[in-house]
Amino acid sequence: MADPQCRPGNASHEQIHLTAVDEFLAWGKEHSLFYLLFATACCGIELMQAGGPRYDIDRLGMIPRATPRQADLMIVAGTITHKMAERVKLLWDQMTEPRWVVSMGSCANSGGPFSKWSYSVLNGIDKYVPVDVYIPGCPPRPEALIDGVMALRERVRLYRTTGQRTKTPHVVAGIEPAFGAHHEKPEQKT
Amino acid sequence: MTALAAEPVAARMRQRTPSIEARTTENGQPFLFVAPADLVLLLTLLRDDEDLRFDALMDLTAYDLLKYPAKAPSDAICAVWLLWSHVHRHELMVQTHAARSDCRLPTTSGVWPAAIYFEREVFDLYGVHFDGHPDLRRIMCPQDWVGHPLRKDYVYPATYHGVSHLRDGQHFESQPAREAR
Amino acid sequence: MTVEATTPSGETMQLSMGPHHPATHGVLRIVVESDGEIVQNCTPDHGYLHRSIEKIGECVEWPMFVPYTDRVDYVCAMNANLAYCLAVERLLATDPATTVVVPRRAEVIRVLVAELNRISSHLIAVGAMAMDVGAYTPFLHGIAQRELVNDIFEKLCGQRLTYNYVTIGGVAFDLHHGAGDEIARFLDQFEREMVRFNRLLTTNAIFRDRCAGVAAVTRDEAIEWGLVGPNLRGSGVDFDLRRDVPYGVYGELGVRVPVGQCFAGRRGRQGDCYDRYVVRLLEINESVRLCREALKLLPPKAEKETDPIGGWQADVTKQLKKPPKGSVHCRTEAPRGEMGYFLVSDGTKTPWRVRVRTGSFSASGIFHKVMRGTFLADVVAIIGSFDVVVPEIDR
Numbered sequence A: 001m002a003d004p005q006c007r008p009g010n011a012s013h014e015q016i017h018l019t020a021v022d023e024f025l026a027w028g029k030e031h032s033l034f035y036l037l038f039a040t041a042c043c044g045i046e047l048m049q050a051g052g053p054r055y056d057i058d059r060l061g062m063i064p065r066a067t068p069r070q071a072d073l074m075i076v077a078g079t080i081t082h083k084m085a086e087r088v089k090l091l092w093d094q095m096t097e098p099r100w101v102v103s104m105g106s107c108a109n110s111g112g113p114f115s116k117w118s119y120s121v122l123n124g125i126d127k128y129v130p131v132d133v134y135i136p137g138c139p140p141r142p143e144a145l146i147d148g149v150m151a152l153r154e155r156v157r158l159y160r161t162t163g164q165r166t167k168t169p170h171v172v173a174g175i176e177p178a179f180g181a182h183h184e185k186p187e188q189k190t
Numbered sequence B: 001m002t003a004l005a006a007e008p009v010a011a012r013m014r015q016r017t018p019s020i021e022a023r024t025t026e027n028g029q030p031f032l033f034v035a036p037a038d039l040v041l042l043l044t045l046l047r048d049d050e051d052l053r054f055d056a057l058m059d060l061t062a063y064d065l066l067k068y069p070a071k072a073p074s075d076a077i078c079a080v081w082l083l084w085s086h087v088h089r090h091e092l093m094v095q096t097h098a099a100r101s102d103c104r105l106p107t108t109s110g111v112w113p114a115a116i117y118f119e120r121e122v123f124d125l126y127g128v129h130f131d132g133h134p135d136l137r138r139i140m141c142p143q144d145w146v147g148h149p150l151r152k153d154y155v156y157p158a159t160y161h162g163v164s165h166l167r168d169g170q171h172f173e174s175q176p177a178r179e180a181r
Numbered sequence C: 001m002t003v004e005a006t007t008p009s010g011e012t013m014q015l016s017m018g019p020h021h022p023a024t025h026g027v028l029r030i031v032v033e034s035d036g037e038i039v040q041n042c043t044p045d046h047g048y049l050h051r052s053i054e055k056i057g058e059c060v061e062w063p064m065f066v067p068y069t070d071r072v073d074y075v076c077a078m079n080a081n082l083a084y085c086l087a088v089e090r091l092l093a094t095d096p097a098t099t100v101v102v103p104r105r106a107e108v109i110r111v112l113v114a115e116l117n118r119i120s121s122h123l124i125a126v127g128a129m130a131m132d133v134g135a136y137t138p139f140l141h142g143i144a145q146r147e148l149v150n151d152i153f154e155k156l157c158g159q160r161l162t163y164n165y166v167t168i169g170g171v172a173f174d175l176h177h178g179a180g181d182e183i184a185r186f187l188d189q190f191e192r193e194m195v196r197f198n199r200l201l202t203t204n205a206i207f208r209d210r211c212a213g214v215a216a217v218t219r220d221e222a223i224e225w226g227l228v229g230p231n232l233r234g235s236g237v238d239f240d241l242r243r244d245v246p247y248g249v250y251g252e253l254g255v256r257v258p259v260g261q262c263f264a265g266r267r268g269r270q271g272d273c274y275d276r277y278v279v280r281l282l283e284i285n286e287s288v289r290l291c292r293e294a295l296k297l298l299p300p301k302a303e304k305e306t307d308p309i310g311g312w313q314a315d316v317t318k319q320l321k322k323p324p325k326g327s328v329h330c331r332t333e334a335p336r337g338e339m340g341y342f343l344v345s346d347g348t349k350t351p352w353r354v355r356v357r358t359g360s361f362s363a364s365g366i367f368h369k370v371m372r373g374t375f376l377a378d379v380v381a382i383i384g385s386f387d388v389v390v391p392e393i394d395r
């Protein structure tokens, strides 16, 4: 079984062992995506509420970090103006590889309601930083944010185990319209 | 409502500030119109007068009269002071015009410090220079921004620092023809 | 703090807080010049969220601007909707031919939702202030309660944050079935929750001493710097537009206005951070009462009435194609103080000028004054106590 020519660490059983560690590490990484606490506008409030007691994205291992140097993930939540965009780039530059970007809300995706008539809003943060996941909505519900994060976790695992990074961004699909906070059926009006 | 009738106030102030006029907008809102030279004196008098006592500046803003369909067309920038008296609970609007080419007005930040910020905003968005203002810089747009966006003849920039204003495939035609207004 | 630590050494250091800073509530940048721990000078730098909403107002039609008012102040979008719609209604009312009649049921619903939103907005304000000075838990309690308000609004209009609910001439949807009971139930449990919240934070000696005497704004200063809303009342000025220049059905409700009176006791001063904080809490209580009163005022839905809430009245839509020419100024009391709309119309379907005057803008104007001489660590507490929301400053 053991090949005498083989250098230590390259034997097949050792490789299997190593791969398993990679997967274990990937599993760990995937469950501890620390995000940069970075909210600019309305979507930032939804981000805050997603971190609140009901949606509690902490349970996904997502803990806000105040400094980009400790963050794996940047959630761009809210409108980015031209003045701000350069700062966003600066923050992104300070993050360590591998870094991920989630663009939350129509404004960060494409300028949203301001794309047409505004002179100062940047039409989409992807002009400055590469985006991995787009979440549409104005603002997206916290559920949509969690959906986007789940999609991102797939990518993190893929990257950590195979070293490949998916180039095409993921777009969170629209959510089935539901009524009420707990998906109640609309009550019959009398 | 609490808006004060303009005519009695104008009559009271006419001696000190002769350029004062009591006017009404097209829809009957009273306001005082005054020449820029008398502006600061008038506002100081309005603030200190015992019966008027406009101790708070509620708003300071401006609007562009270029192509505004009025009886007497003008291309000036119309600056508006909205005053409020916490003592007597009444309000008053004061307006003045600044010429478009040489856009200057005296600062009123000596009368109410609240005007410091408002004037910076009017300067940024309309390009009205307030003479004597302690800190007249752009407040909203970046310092190197070109033009004053809220003027009616403002042309939207195509790029800022080399980054385009439009999405791929979006054209300038999709923006409303502002000149046509 | 010993005397040595507070004596200036003459050497200053420049510190740039923001635009990305967890405590600046968004993208506010403050350049602080400090001498040791003492702030010598502070220069706010705005415009990182300048979305040109006022310019958009000149590009879109009158009713199309309502969704943008949501974005002017998203923490209390209902109040922002209401302010704009009232202003347009007042503009239309200047010509008897175009006067809009808002149905009574809609008027009451407006006040109801505005007060509910005031509660949720103040919850964010006090929670975020607590978070800024280092107490994370109260913020979570605030968010938990805010979710419940969001549930009510979501059932009402399908959105959690940007409602676009108040329309020119009424409100978009009628209250859903059982909304009255739901709101009443929320208010009951909310009051119990507030008792806990106060035990946790308001009467907490650490928090009180942290805020007492910090950045006191005197009565005269508050007036001449144009402060509005809870910041003005925190300095002891007894003024509230809902009571003094009433609009809607506020005149019938008899709003009680809390004012700051040195709540922190011996160590505090009138108009300090703690006063502003307590005024907000008292306003929450008042809003709870106003909601209950409004529920009592709510007229029953008439069987035959075709449009009890005046959602999109056909003749209003027609009149907005040709509104009266001229200008109008309308002031309302939003959670962050006066939200005033100054509208200029040229008689066409798009506004000539939409001017939004907001409370946070003038509050940020006084920053450099109150921060001089305070401790560096107080800067975040001061920003929190003024409750600035950045899009309101920048628009």
Ligand code: SF4
Pocket: A041, A042, A043, A044, A077, A078, A079, A104, A105, A106, A107, A108, A112, A113, A137, A138, A139, A140, C071, C162
């Ligand atoms: S997408 Fe909508 S909710 Fe989000 S920041 Fe933009 S305007 Fe606000």
